[in-house]
Amino acid sequence: MSKENRDTLEVYEKLFQEYFNGTKRRIKNRGAEKTAIKAKFEHSFWFEGFKTLGNHADILEIGSADGLGAKALAEYGFNVTASDTVGGFIDELEKKGLNPIKYNVLIDHLDRQFDGVLAWHVFVHFTPNDLKIALKNIHSILRPEGCLIFDVQTRGEKSGEISEWVDYDGDYHLGAKRFFQYYSESAVRKIINDTDFKIIKFERHNSDSGIGWLRFVVSSES
Ligand SMILES: C[S@@+](CC[C@H](N)C(=O)[O-])C[C@H]1O[C@@H](n2cnc3c(N)ncnc32)[C@H](O)[C@@H]1O
Numbered sequence: 001m002s003k004e005n006r007d008t009l010e011v012y013e014k015l016f017q018e019y020f021n022g023t024k025r026r027i028k029n030r031g032a033e034k035t036a037i038k039a040k041f042e043h044s045f046w047f048e049g050f051k052t053l054g055n056h057a058d059i060l061e062i063g064s065a066d067g068l069g070a071k072a073l074a075e076y077g078f079n080v081t082a083s084d085t086v087g088g089f090i091d092e093l094e095k096k097g098l099n100p101i102k103y104n105v106l107i108d109h110l111d112r113q114f115d116g117v118l119a120w121h122v123f124v125h126f127t128p129n130d131l132k133i134a135l136k137n138i139h140s141i142l143r144p145e146g147c148l149i150f151d152v153q154t155r156g157e158k159s160g161e162i163s164e165w166v167d168y169d170g171d172y173h174l175g176a177k178r179f180f181q182y183y184s185e186s187a188v189r190k191i192i193n194d195t196d197f198k199i200i201k202f203e204r205h206n207s208d209s210g211i212g213w214l215r216f217v218v219s220s221e222s
Contacts, residue, residue: 001106002127004163004179009086009104009125011176016088018174023066026171042120043072049149049201049217050078050116057115060141062105063122065089067096073118074098081114105134113143119150124180128161128191131181135195142220148197154204154212155182185214192218 012019027035046069050057055077062083064070070082070093082093085104093100103110105119106126117138123131131152138148155162161184165177185204192199201217 001104001133002130004127004181005106005125005130008178011174011178012086013088015174015176016086016092020066020092022171022173023068029171039068039072043076045203045215045217046073046118046120046149047076049147052145053115053147058113059116059118060103060110060112060114062103062117062119062138064093064098064100067093067098067100069118069120070098070100071096078116081112105137106130110141113141113146115143115146117142117146117148119148121151123150123152125178126181127163128181128183128187131188131191132194135191135197139196139220144221146220147200148218148220149216150218151213151215152183152188153180154184154214156212157184157186160184161187183214188214188216192216196220 050059057078059073059078060081060083061070061073064082064084067082070080074080082098082100083103084090084093084100085102090100090102123134126134142148159182161181163179163181165179167174167177189199197218197220199216200219203215205213205215207213
């Protein structure tokens with residue numbers, strides 16, 4: 001586990017309430033209708049990706065934070081396990097009745113197996129070496145023919161792997177800098193190729209805030 005990820009988790013430990021406030025601000029500023037459209041777009045990528053696993057598949061969400069993703073997956077019918085490693089997030093997930101587990105994908109060992117894993121907006125805080133460790137650990141908790149859905153941020157193909165410590169302005173403002181890693185598509189493909197995962201779906205997406213995202217569905221069947 002990198003120092004970058006550890007220090008970022010300390011920021012979340014202190015400022016989780018600000019993170020929740022940011023989510024509320026974002027929903028308010030974007031408006032209910034636009035928020036619903038954006039959520040539907042993201043959720044359809046997950047539902048489509050997990051479709052082959054069947055409606056009642058066991059899905060682990062890593063880095064659930066305020067639980068919006070876990071809730072959507074549960075409403076769809078999946079048997080969802082929410083998780084996070086930050087105390088304030090675990091408390092919130094418990095309050096929402098999501099029965100979370102405390103799980104740090106870079107250091108914890110899980111004695112359970114899942115059909116699917118979702119890590120959405122989580123690897124933004126992972127160095128390339130963290131990402132390699134996370135993929136290896138996730139592979140070990142997936143059943144054969146299981147799948148992982150994840151995204152990473154990008155600054156374009158030429159940028160390669162660059163990073164910064166930043167506290168974004170506006171709705172994403174937290175009050176302290178977090179570590180953000182940006183990947184090129186080829187850099188992520190190379191990391192995946194060195195694992196036992198196989199890419200089954202890929203999408204590039206530019207959000208309205210100008211941030212680019214690379215979205216992957218990968219299968220544990222090599
Ligand atoms: C930007 S938030 C995204 C939250 C949520 N998944 C979403 O889509 O809005 C990043 C999340 O990743 C979690 N996270 C960061 N490093 C982690 C690690 N090593 N293991 C598990 N979760 C981690 C944080 O605690 C936080 O909940």
